[in-house]
Amino acid sequence: MKHFFNDLLNKQVFFKYGFYLLLFMSIVLNILILPIMSFDSELYIFFILSVIFLGIGYYEKPIWVLLLGTAIVVTARFFLIAEPFSGPITYIIHLITYFLITFISTGLMRNYQRIKSGNIELVTALANALDxxxxxxxxxxxxxxxxxxxxxxxxxxxxxxxxxxxxxxxxxxxxxxxxxxxxxxxxxxxxxxxxxxxxxxxxxxxxxxxxxxxxxxxxxxxxxxxxxxxxxxxxxxxxxxxxxxxxxxxxxxxxxxxxxxxxxxxxxxxxxxxxxxxxxxxxxxxxxxxxxxxxxxxxxxxxxxxxxxx
Known part of the structure; x- marks a missing residue:
């Protein structure tokens, strides 16, 4: 299982395309399927997953790119999932919450890459000293x-x-x-x-x-x-x-x-x-x-x- 997750983390393109796929699924489910099937609003989980994939897939991008992507996800959720007392305050709360999720995902991915690079740099230094x-x-x-x-x-x-x-x-x-x-x-x-x-x-x-x-x-x-x-x-x-x-x-x-x-x-x-x-x-x-x-x-x-x- 550990190797499986390591392989996934090394396939950044998987998370990049996964972000768009999850966002598309979220929109389609809420526009086309949710009204027909009468599902509860738990489908918001796809929006949460999409920002996790956004943070991992685009961890190298500047913060404004991540904020823009998060805002797109939150806007889609805000207009597609009807909630009681929905208004500007609700939108802002969702934006802050979702951006924190994106930021945490980005931080974890950056830390993983930093540890990985650090290990290779240390091993290379040892090899050079020996050679x-x-x-x-x-x-x-x-x-x-x-x-x-x-x-x-x-x-x-x-x-x-x-x-x-x-x-x-x-x-x-x-x-x-x-x-x-x-x-x-x-x-x-x-x-x-x-x-x-x-x-x-x-x-x-x-x-x-x-x-x-x-x-x-x-x-x-x-x-x-x-x-x-x-x-x-x-x-x-x-x-x-x-x-x-x-x-x-x-x-x-x-x-x-x-x-x-x-x-x-x-x-x-x-x-x-x-x-x-x-x-x-x-x-x-x-x-x-x-x-x-x-x-x-x-x-x-x-x-x-x-x-x-x-």
């Missing part, structure tokens, strides 16, 4: 987050997962903060012991942020912990296989690998873009989820005539 440890991996987290989000949209995933994938992509290597810097920037081949330390970064990252309850509930922890799992079960740290790996982690795993291949590292130059795409296709069903690979390839094919994926 700054190595100039060659600068922007890696942002690149992975961006590509992961594009893949999620290509797969038509529910909208509430977009923010999860974006924030999880930004935080996916936060565990490397616990890996010694000389290992991260080592130019030669890693020893077995050093590679073992590198492989611990998903668990380290998980332990760093596991106490943030919202990350646990929405799936960000799954991305941090499982983005190095493989579809064939040969990944780490848990050796999960196939559908046992959370979908959000499977998406970030592909984006992480693609960005690593197409970026310069201390131990090699960046790989050719076509070669990187070939490798992704080659490991479809082994290292990567086939459905995620298919979405990535469709995305890549569409971008061949425009901007690249970097």
């Amino acid at each position: 700054s440890r190595d100039s060659l991996t600068a922007n890696h987290s942002q690149n992975v987050a961006r590509l992961s989000l594009e893949i999620a949209k290509e797969m038509n995933l529910p909208r509430h997962l977009y923010d999860v994938i974006l924030e999880g992509g930004l935080l996916h290597v936060i565990g490397k903060i616990g890996v010694p810097e000389h290992i991260l920037i080592k130019q030669g081949k890693l020893t077995d012991e050093e590679y073992t330390l590198i492989k611990e970064h998903p668990v380290i990252g998980y332990n760093i942020i596991k106490h943030i309850s919202n990350f646990d509930k929405n799936g960000i922890l799954n991305i941090v912990l499982y983005h190095h799992e493989r579809y064939d079960g040969k990944g780490y740290p848990k050796g999960l296989k196939g559908e046992d790996i959370p979908l959000v982690a499977r998406i970030v795993a592909l984006a992480d690998t693609f960005d690593a291949m197409t970026s310069k590292r201390v131990y090699r130059d960046k790989l050719d873009l076509d070669y990187a795409v070939f490798e992704i296709r080659k490991h479809r069903g082994t290292q990567f989820d086939p459905n995620v690979v298919d979405a990535f390839l469709k995305l890549y094919k569409r971008k061949m005539n425009g901007l690249d994926l970097k």
